[in-house]
Amino acid sequence: MRRLRADYPDAECALRYNSPVQLLVATILSAQCTDERVNLVTARLFADCPTAEDLAGLPLERLERYVQSTGFFRNKAKNIKACCTTLVEEYDGQPPRTLEELVPLAGVGRKTANVVLGVAYGIAAGVVVDTHVGRLSRRTGLTTQEDPVRVERDLMELLPRSRWIDFSHQMIYHGRQVCDARRPKCDTCSFRRFCPRVGVAD
Structure with missing residues (x-):
């Protein structure tokens, strides 16, 4: 741990985002895809659809076109739309702050949940x-x-x-x-x- 801290004192999440929702979506997109590619895709996606409400309301076909270059885009688009719909309907458009609430969301497993909790909220849940x-x-x-x-x-x-x-x-x-x-x-x-x-x- 001392060696890591000395070598990489400024290490941080490489995904670009402006809100917990955007970090959640970017992390879903990062599966089997480089952070660099995700950042290119989300720069346009988040400029046009910055909130969970915007993403939930986007037609699935359009969302697929936005995220196509990240791979497995149909499944990712379906999960993002479903996840954001749940956020809007149950969590006022924001990711919840516990693993127990995050993991059941569409497209979210322990890794994605831990990224959101740790990076967006500073909560060390895992x-x-x-x-x-x-x-x-x-x-x-x-x-x-x-x-x-x-x-x-x-x-x-x-x-x-x-x-x-x-x-x-x-x-x-x-x-x-x-x-x-x-x-x-x-x-x-x-x-x-x-x-x-x-x-x-x-």
Whole structure:
């Protein structure tokens, strides 16, 4: 944790948003898609439809055209429209502030819920486990699990709650910049002295 904090003191969510609703939608779109692509798509989408009300009222076909380049666009568009409709009808157009209320929303699982709670609201309800966090946690011996929910459970037991939010951002930065899935830069990695799997890719 000290090494991560020293290497990535300014690590933060790479998705661009202006409200909790926009962060929720951007995170749904980020599944199987790069943050860069999501940011390109949401720049236009949020300019035209900034609120849950706007997104819920958008015809599905138009929403599909907005998000088409993010992949799996029909399913994503359907989930975004359904999710925003629920937000409007049950939560005054804003994402709720608990995992128990967020996870049942269309297109929202634990990862997305943890992103919204941690980034938008500063609530450490869990640890965001994306592909980078999962891969690095296995490589560094923090877990042997493959399932993201089980990885999260292991990390929550190991880490103090005060580090749950920043830990994920910092691990994601390290995964992108150093600990690449196929070609990890082990020779220059600051984790080298305590990584049990130096040079071994998952």
